[in-house]
Amino acid sequence: EPEVTQTPSHQVTQMGQEVILRCVPISNHLYFYWYRQILGQKVEFLVSFYNNEISEKSEIFDDQFSVERPDGSNFTLKIRSTKLEDSAMYFCASSEQSINQPQHFGDGTRLSIL
């Protein structure tokens, strides 16, 4: 069964540094997403991406964050000037279409900011 893959599985970074989290969505999917889950809290939407542009973003997704699809397979989340409170699990997801379609999640990148 095709799956969303994410790398790295765990990223440890000093506060103030930039990190790039990588995702390979399912190949025939058109919509891509990033979510985060702070330990013990609910999963929170960050951003959705379609046709090489952001289609929706949450209040969390401020100027510190950016997304990119640098080639035909990868989808990345960049976090600049990381803060302690950015420590969380970051999940990438993809779906075939947008309306009424379930999203399929990767197994996440655990980001630890020191």
Added chain:
Amino acid sequence: RKEVEQDPGPFNVPEGATVAFNCTYSNSASQSFFWYRQDCRKEPKLLMSVYSSGNEDGRFTAQLNRASQYISLLIRDSKLSDSATYLCVVNLFLTGNQFYFGTGTSLTVIP
């Protein structure tokens, strides 16, 4: 205001029991609904979509009441492997496909 609310539990039930989870959502414009399960420190995995007419997948039955903005999940004949956190997920389709997650309901099935 919480978009999606769930009873966090925990629910501790014996093997073979039937257990039901409830979820309410705040935005009447919500378009689609799902139940996901999440094991500890793992990714959410789709359990089932929830359709207006109600739907069943093996031991799992989902119901949607749009008038009351209420979703339910029924698990029959609980197995040890059903132990997980069950996430109610609502899609409010605006320009994209933003999923709103509930905080999840914790289930432990006891031998």
